[in-house]
Amino acid sequence: MTQFRKIITSLTIGSLILVAPVMAASQTLVPKTAAELTATECSACHMAYQSGFLPIRSWKAIMADLPNHFGEDASLSEAARAEIESYLVATAADRNGRDPRWLRKIPQDVAPLxxxxxxxxxxxxxxxxxxxxxxxxxxxxxxxxxxxxxxxxxxxxxx
Ligand code: HEC
Ligand code: HEC
Structure with a gap:
């Protein structure tokens, strides 16, 4: 019993040591900051539209032409642009590689803006x-x- 508990404890501590730096790294890399950056930068002129409303190809097309964004200049630094694009792509309508039903009606080579x-x-x-x-x-x-x-x-x- 005590031996069993010891094994559990050492496993927990061991995995905490392993996992902690990975968690810290992934938090700064993708989910939070990129989502926050998108929420801030993409709500300057209109609300930040939810990424699930458009497929990956649409977000890529939008993010590739920010200087000519619906008649406005929505340019960003390359670092911010790339981070926002990665967030939008990771959370787009077809993020799982599957098209929702509404998306199947749109040809693959069309990227609605x-x-x-x-x-x-x-x-x-x-x-x-x-x-x-x-x-x-x-x-x-x-x-x-x-x-x-x-x-x-x-x-x-x-x-
Ligand atoms: C400088 C102002 C400005 C900024 C910043 C901006 N947009 Fe826009 N965006 C516009 C304008 C203007 C429209 C057109 C709105 C309309 O037709 O009423 C638009 C429209 C859109 C549309 C289409 C809305 C629709 O009708 O379905 C999307 C999607 C969009 N923006 C995404 C983004 C994203 C993503 C960002 C952040 C990278 C962003 N916008 C930042 C000005 C901006
Ligand atoms: C002029 C007002 C108006 C604007 C602007 C508008 N909507 Fe709507 N939207 C409605 C109404 C009203 C309905 C409900 C239609 C019905 O039930 O008959 C609706 C329905 C919806 C639905 C379906 C909701 C459900 O539960 O079935 C979604 C999703 C939606 N709108 C998203 C959007 C998005 C995204 C935008 C902006 C790009 C937008 N709407 C702009 C009035 C508006």
Whole structure:
């Protein structure tokens, strides 16, 4: 019993020593900082759109042309650009190598740049909704998700 406990303890300590530096390294490399950087840099002009709304190829195309971003210059340092792209790619709609059903309707060689032009989005919102968004000065654009979806920034589009 005591011997068994000793083995467990030494295993735990041993693996902690091994794991701690790896955890520290991975935290600075990808998940947190890249997500935070994306949330900050990509919400300067509009809300930071959730990465799961577009496939990898779209994020790559967007991140490859930031100086000509929908009529704006959204340039970043190469370091920040690359880190944000890695985050968007790692969390994109087809991150698992599988296309969700809505994505299968879009040819592989087409990289849509707008969420608001995706077929599912058009079906969900309809042309009346698009016109309404444009006409209302408090909304201005259908890309202004948060004007209609109060929880948009938290990824909540249910109301
Ligand atoms: C300098 C301002 C600016 C910054 C910074 C910016 N954007 Fe944009 N973005 C725009 C404008 C303007 C539009 C077009 C909005 C519209 O049509 O109403 C847009 C649209 C988009 C769209 C399409 C929205 C739709 O209609 O579906 C995506 C996706 C997008 N941006 C991603 C990003 C990402 C990713 C970043 C961070 C790397 C970023 N943006 C940073 C100005 C900016
Ligand atoms: C002009 C207001 C308006 C804007 C702007 C808008 N939406 Fe919507 N959206 C709606 C409405 C209303 C519905 C619900 C449609 C219905 O249930 O008939 C909806 C539905 C949705 C749904 C489906 C929700 C569900 O639970 O089925 C998603 C996801 C969504 N919108 C995402 C977005 C995103 C992303 C943007 C920005 C790129 C956006 N919307 C911009 C009004 C808007």
């Amino acid at each position: 707008r969420i608001s032009e995706l077929p599912w989005f058009r079906n969900e919102h309809g042309s009346r909704r698009l016109a309404q968004a444009k006409a209302n000065p408090n909304i201005g654009s259908i890309s202004n998700c948060a004007a209609c979806h109060k929880g948009a920034e938290r990824g909540n589009y249910g109301d």
